[in-house]
Amino acid sequence: MTSEHVKCLIIGSGPAGYTAAIYASRANMNPVMYQGPQPGGQLTITNDVENFPGYPDGVNGPQMMQDLENQARRFGSDIRYGMVTAVEFSDHPGRDRPHRAIVDDSHEITADSIIISTGASAKWLGLPSEMRLNGRGVSACAVCDGFFFRGQDVAIVGAGDTAAEEASYLANLCRKVYMLVRRDEMRASKFMQQRVKSAHNIEILYNTETAEVLGDDEVSGLRIRNTITGEESVLGVTGFFVAIGHKPNTDIFRDYLDMDENGYILTEKGSTRTNIPGVFACGDAQDNVYRQAITAAGTGCMAALDAERYLVTVEMQEQQLVH
Ligand code: NDP
Numbered sequence: 001m002t003s004e005h006v007k008c009l010i011i012g013s014g015p016a017g018y019t020a021a022i023y024a025s026r027a028n029m030n031p032v033m034y035q036g037p038q039p040g041g042q043l044t045i046t047n048d049v050e051n052f053p054g055y056p057d058g059v060n061g062p063q064m065m066q067d068l069e070n071q072a073r074r075f076g077s078d079i080r081y082g083m084v085t086a087v088e089f090s091d092h093p094g095r096d097r098p099h100r101a102i103v104d105d106s107h108e109i110t111a112d113s114i115i116i117s118t119g120a121s122a123k124w125l126g127l128p129s130e131m132r133l134n135g136r137g138v139s140a141c142a143v144c145d146g147f148f149f150r151g152q153d154v155a156i157v158g159a160g161d162t163a164a165e166e167a168s169y170l171a172n173l174c175r176k177v178y179m180l181v182r183r184d185e186m187r188a189s190k191f192m193q194q195r196v197k198s199a200h201n202i203e204i205l206y207n208t209e210t211a212e213v214l215g216d217d218e219v220s221g222l223r224i225r226n227t228i229t230g231e232e233s234v235l236g237v238t239g240f241f242v243a244i245g246h247k248p249n250t251d252i253f254r255d256y257l258d259m260d261e262n263g264y265i266l267t268e269k270g271s272t273r274t275n276i277p278g279v280f281a282c283g284d285a286q287d288n289v290y291r292q293a294i295t296a297a298g299t300g301c302m303a304a305l306d307a308e309r310y311l312v313t314v315e316m317q318e319q320q321l322v323h
Contacts, residue, residue: 001102001106001107001108002106002107002108003107003108003109003110004107004108004109004110005098005109005110005111006030006031006032006109006110006111006112007029007030007031007111007112007113007311008024008029008030008031008032008111008112008113008114008115008304008307008311009031009032009033009034009099009101009109009111009113009114009115010024010031010032010033010034010077010114010115010117011033011034011036011084011087011101011114011115011116011117011118012033012034012035012036012041012116012117012118012119012249012283012285013033013035013036013039013040013041013065013069013079013117014040014041014042014043014065014117014119014283014284014296015041015043015065015068015283015293015294015296015297015300016117016119016282016283016284016285016296016297016299016300016303017033017035017041017115017117017282017283017300018033018065018068018069018071018072018297018300019068019296019297019298019300019301019304020115020117020282020300020301020303020304020307021033021072021077021079021304022068022071022072022075022077022304023300023301023304023305023308024077024115024304024307024308025072025075025076025077026075027304027308029113029304029307029308029311030076030078031077031078031115031304032077032078032080032109033072033077033078033079033080034080034081034082034083034084034101034103035079035080035081035082036083036084036118036249037083039065039069039081040061040062040065040066040069041065041119042119042120042121042122042141042284043061043062043064043065043293044061044062044065045061045134045135048060048061048148049061049064049144049293050147051143051144051292051293051294052064052293052294053294064293080103082103082104082107083103083104084101084102084103084252085102085103085104085105085252086101086102086105086252087099087100087101087102087114087252087253087256088100088101088256089114089253089256089257089276089279090276090278091276092277093112093276093277093278093314094314094318095318098110098111098112099111099112099113099114099276099278099279101114111278112278112311112314113278113279113280113307113310113311114278114279114280115272115280115281115282115300115303115304115307116250116253116265116274116279116280116281116282116285116286117281117282117283117285117296117300117303118248118249118250118283118285119248119249119283119284119285119296120246120247120248120249120264120284120285120288120291121246121247121249122140122141122242122245122246123242123244123245123246123247124140124242124244125157125210125242125244127210127211127212127213129212129213129214130210130213130240130242132213133213133215133218133219133240136215136217136218136219137213137215137218137219137238137239137240138213138219138240138242139239139240139241139242140241140242140243141241141291142156142166142167142169142170142241142243143166143169143292145239145241146166146169146170146173146174146239146241147173148239149170149173149174149238149239150173150174151173151174151175152174152175152237152238152239153174153175153176153177153178153236153237153238153239154170154174154176154177154178154237154238154239154240154241155177155178155179155180155210155222155235155237155239155240155241156170156177156178156179156180156240156241156242156243157179157180157182157210157240157241157242157243157244158179158180158181158242158243158244158245159179159181159182159183159185159186159187159188160186160187160188160243160244160245161187161188161189161192162243162245162246163179163188163243163244164179164186164188164189164192164193164195164196165192166241166243167179167196167199167202167243168192168195168196168199168202170241171199171201171202174201174239175201176201176203177199177201177202177203178202178203178204178205178235178237179196179202179203179204179205180205180208180209180210180222180224181204181205181206181207181208182207182208182209182227183206183207183227184206184207185206186204205224207226207227207228208224208225208226208227209224209225209227210222210223210224210225210240211223211224211225211232213240214234218238219237219238219239219240220236220238221234221235221236221237222234222235222237222240223235246284246288246291247262247263248262248263248264248265248284248285248286248288249285250263250264250265250285251263253265256276256279257274257275257276257279257281258274258275260288262288264285264286264287264288265281265285265286266286267280267281267286271302271306272286272299272302272303272306273306277310278307278310278314280303280306280307280310281303282296282299282300282302282303283296283299283300284296286299287299
């Protein structure tokens with residue numbers, strides 16, 4: 001196994017990771033980033049990003065991630081393709097006990113500071129038709145893509161707070177929103193349920209599952225099934241939103257970092273500090289509320305600033321010990 005030591009290791013790409021890289025490289029922290037299995041993260045499966053400030057005409061998701069990567073490289077970030085497969089965080093990090101990460105089971109990195117920006121992955125139903133039409137009428141983000149379905153009929157699957165919130169969001173834009181609930185009740189909070197039920201253009205279809213997303217190049221409808229009778233029917237919609245939850249990509253940190261019950265990393269209020277000194281978390285890996293590119297970028301900036309301040313403090317403490 002090869003080995004190297006770095007000042008700042010960034011795990012995961014996306015708006016949070018690239019922003020952290022831009023700030024860290026400009027602060028002379030010589031960051032090394034491993035991009036993970038999907039370089040650029042969730043935005044690389046979004047076509048048009050129209051809500052990121054600074055792009056008056058919108059921007060293509062993959063292009064935006066490429067721009068961020070180029071910007072980080074311009075300041076010297078060492079951005080590498082590869083996946084961190086294991087970590088070992090030190091309780092009392094210092095020169096003699098740095099944090100460790102293993103890349104692709106073959107390369108060891110020790111680091112003075114680590115920024116986690118591994119993001120989250122939307123959960124999907126797992127239908128082949130859903131994958132085929134992803135980005136062409138199938139979306140896992142109403143706030144990102146709802147605008148493209150203004151005045152149209154859409155469906156959203158899910159019955160939790162996210163689905164309820166996104167259904168309400170879509171109801172303000174679309175002519176009709178069908179909410180597909182697989183059981184005879186919703187999981188969402190009473191308040192959110194009330195909001196959905198009182199919207200004039202949301203129709204809740206209970207005991208309903210999605211059998212197939214229809215359409216050749218774009219979504220043209222859904223084949224739905226009643227889970228009790230097995231009866232199938234076709235729903236004429238042009239947009240299909242999946243809101244059955246997200247899973248933060250944080251499994252490899254589970255033994256070291258405090259997390260909530262869903263695996264989101266807990267950070268100190270108003271900062272990106274985790275329970276381990278020198279380890280910082282930003283973006284969707286620690287945010288189950290906002291989950292936007294702009295908020296991820298904001299926390300990426302915070303993580304780099306927090307890491308820089310941490311490194312300065314540690315260096316000063318070590319110098320005091322020497323003298
Ligand atoms: P949840 O896990 O709470 O809900 C997921 C929903 O998707 C459930 O209703 C579930 O159905 C349904 N589902 C799962 N798999 C399938 C499937 N294969 N087919 C059909 N339906 C399926 O996820 P959320 O993202 O909604 O929420 C995550 C957390 O974030 C929660 O704690 C929530 O309260 C919180 N949150 C809070 C918000 C707020 O306070 N404003 C906003 C958004 C989220 P079933 O019920 O049958 O299991």
